Amino acid sequence: MDLSDLRIFLAVAREQSVTRAAQALDRVPSNVTTRIRQLEDHLGQALFMREHKRMTLSDAGRRLEDYAQRLLALADEAEQALRAAGPQGRLRLGSMESTAASRLPLPLARLHARWPAVEIQLRTGTTRFLADAVASHALDCAIVAHPSAQPPGARLDEALGAALEGDYLFTEELLLITPPGNAAPRALATFARGCAYRDRAEQWLRDAGEDPARLQMLELGSYHAILACVMAGSAMAVLPRSVLDLQTLTPPSRVIGPAHCFLIRRKGQDSANYQALLSALRD
Incomplete structure (x- = not known):
């Protein structure tokens, strides 16, 4: 499978529309439709259920969605690890709604000033939602809160999952x-x-x-x-x-x-982008 096919697949899954996915990807709709059909033919499975103008994932599509997110995340990590020019590329950041409003604007401005090649994709949600999204490779890192986890050296795995680790940021x-x-x-x-x-x-x-x-x-x-x-x-x-x-x-x-509050990531998945964000958040 081609990684670009997986990006197209995830865009259609997210937008539930070929037209909106094509706009997000800066492609023509016919190209998106063709690539999805080629992917379905290659896998021998229908990945979407087509209802009028809305496309929802089939059972096979939901299974592929998890693999596609992980494969693309690993590809991004590999590219970042092998580049020598410093932090750059996509960083999918999750945040609690309140933190995004009160504490993120200045650090993200600092990050952009220092590393303009880093592209932040921000998503908000609850601590549980964000932790699950990081563990499943849907996010690269997230800012979460846990009242019982004490800094420094907090055991976040007991609270949020064995696959995660994190760095203390601040106390609300x-x-x-x-x-x-x-x-x-x-x-x-x-x-x-x-x-x-x-x-x-x-x-x-x-x-x-x-x-x-x-x-x-x-x-x-x-x-x-x-x-x-x-x-x-x-x-x-x-x-x-x-x-x-x-x-x-x-x-x-x-x-x-x-x-x-902590910035969490998957265990062992440190990166230049993560460290750049952590530095901006702590300054």
Whole structure:
């Protein structure tokens, strides 16, 4: 199999459309269609289910997706390892939503100024989602939080998986925020399960004698939406102080504890790009 065929396959899988994949790859749609058909003929398997204008992965396509991500990641790592010109090429970085907003802009600007040939592809998600994505080669590295992992020399493998290791970055101060006034909502606005800050909030509630199962969980996709729910009196929430420091209007809050944040990668998969990013994050 040609690596370019795998890149085309992954683009169609991601976009669920030949037309959108062709635009992303700067190719004509007919070329993308031909390459997908040639790949299916080579493998003797239909890789997509075609429903009107939408293309979704078949069972065989889902199996190939994992291999394709790993093969392309290894190819990128090999290319970077053999180049002598320093950090360059693609670096697929994952980050928690709150970290991307409050802590990433300046380090990424420093990285670009020092190493303009490094292309950052950023994806946000929960700690659990990001750790799984790094382990499965869908991401090269990610910034995650784990309240129980203590720096330095944290045993992240016990918390996030045996395939991962990481470097300590910073400690967030987590705050329980509540609506202005005397509102006492029976709801917690939070990211989806797998969020380390949600886990910390639920543990704090249990320690305080409150059963989290008795609260309504409002799962939201951004810290903007979480803050809006709190300010509207609909819920309480747990967010890092670094996010609240960005706001002009802030709700009442109290400290509930720390969360230590790490840049993680697959074990043994250090690279010039990773080290360049780590340096920019620590400066």
